[in-house]
Amino acid sequence: MPIPTNLITGFLGSGKTTAINRLLAHRPDGERWSIFVNEYGMVTVDEMLIDSESPEVSVQELGGGCLCCTVAFAFDAVFSQFIRRSKPDRLFLEPSGAGHPAALIDKNFSRAIDLRATICLVDPEDWSKPQWRDSEVFHDQIQMADVVAINFTDKRDPELTQQCREWIESFDPPKMLIVETDHGRIDPAWLDIQNTVVRPPKFGEAHSHNHSHAAGPVDAGGLTSIEAPPMLGKPKRIENEGDGQWACGWIFSVDEVFDRDQLLDLLGYLQPVVRLKGVFRCQNDWWVINRSKNETSFSTTAYRRDSRLEVITDRATSGWDEVEQLLLKCK
Secondary structure (H helix, E strand, C coil): CCEEEEEEEECCCCCHHHHHHHHHCCCCCCCCEEEEEECCCCCCCHHHHCCCCCCCEEEEEECCCCCCCCCHHHHHHHHHHHHHHHCCCEEEEECCCCCCCHHHHCCCCHHHEEEEEEEEEECHHHHCCHHHHCCHHHHHHHHCCCEEEECCCCCCCHHHHHHHHHHHHCCCCCCCEEEECCCCCCCHHHHHCCCCCCCCCCCCCCCCCCEECCCCCECCCCCECCCCCCECCECEEEEEEECCEEEEEEEECCCCCECHHHHHHHHCCCCCCCEEEEEEEECCCEEEEEEECCEEEEEECCCCCCEEEEEEECCCCCCHHHHHHHHHCCC
């Protein structure tokens, strides 16, 4: 029987991972749910941000770039293996926040997938910035969604939220549903909303030619397949950029031990940052840091393989060497 499948799309920092975590709280007892995450950056972290402690929840992350271009060659094999291994009753696909949804929607999933509602989360603050509002990828993430959830309404000016909503209402074909929400709250009933229609992208080729990524094959852990694990005091660093965004990721030795308070002081105020995600071994435990724009949270994690960090900005910077040295001083 085809697997009920939903795309959860949205720009960087729009609340996709938070929304999926909230949906997991509504998972019916006994159902197996699987989440397939595509990470824009070269160092994968999103898997640690999803609450997957239940044996009935499986998470697979494919890092190293967007499915529409850099890792398109690897998607079919990794995705098929994941489906066979996890045997889900419900599947969620979370494309990169910088990725074009057409790359997934147009995939030939054969008879294994029952593609249902595509849900896009939007931050009115992103819409207010011309460089994002005029972005072809941002436009088509909304264009191809059946349901648009305007997020962060508790933190954004009501007039701005209303203007964003009016803009979304101008799309054709009209959305099945436009809702205002906060903290990534998605009603599980939206997943199976009826009478969805075909929503062709307006800029289907916009993204595939506009990236520059680090060379070499990248595996799911973010390290190129020919590299050895990082040494103490000498992290691996990988950069990539495209569509007006720049990313830098680090992978540190498992033996590196950080001071959590110093990390929070550094990473909570580092600028410029659109998205920041990391996992670090600290003196008392392993901690995940999750920052969207200027909102930062910490939580413990069961991950133990290495410490890692991914930072995404909306402007070019020459300061990655300085950031790396500051990170190494957080001990």
